[in-house]
């Protein structure tokens with residue numbers, strides 16, 4: 428199966444992606460990871476993307492789509508898209524670029540209310556030494572405020588400050604929420620799952636949907 432997982436920042440997409448990959452052997456195609464790999468490898472697309480990023484601009488859809496389609500063709504059937512498509516135009520262009528076995532089959536939306544996202548992300552802390560992420564949802568430190576592996580004092584990422592989270596949510600509603608409307612119109616199979624529940628409850632909702640696809 429070929430899946431798209433989407434939802435606002437702080438919806439727990441990363442955790443659910445890991446579980447899906449483990450359980451169903453999907454190839455995890457994260458747009459952020461793929462972009463980094465292309466830039467580090469200095470590919471033509473990577474170099475192009477880097478120019479925009481260095482200027483603090485968004486990487487244009489055209490480049491992102493080429494990169495992701497390339498990754499999908501390379502991985503073949505049975506992939507999970509994470510962080511892409513991020514706009515309805517990307518979703519449309521993706522559909523136009525993929526055929527048969529490689530087409531998107533189903534979309535999983537993790538839904539979380541804005542207030543909940545702000546609350547969740549503003550309590551998130553990261554270890555400056557090993558980059559491990561702690562939050563109330565998936566991992567709480569054994570000793571409050573300190574990393575379990577190295578004892579370092581946990582810090583808040585600048586991205587997780589309430590004002591920045593509000594900006595990220597605005598961008599999500601403006602640019603990414605229309606992706607869901609796009610897929611609703613195309614009639615692809617879709618599950619909207621309450622992402623405010625705990626990790627295991629969300630995961631069982633996701634699994635129930637995925638298993639309903641293969642029947």
Ligand SMILES: [Zn+2]
Pocket residue numbers: 554555556557558559574575576577578579
């Ligand atoms: Zn650490």
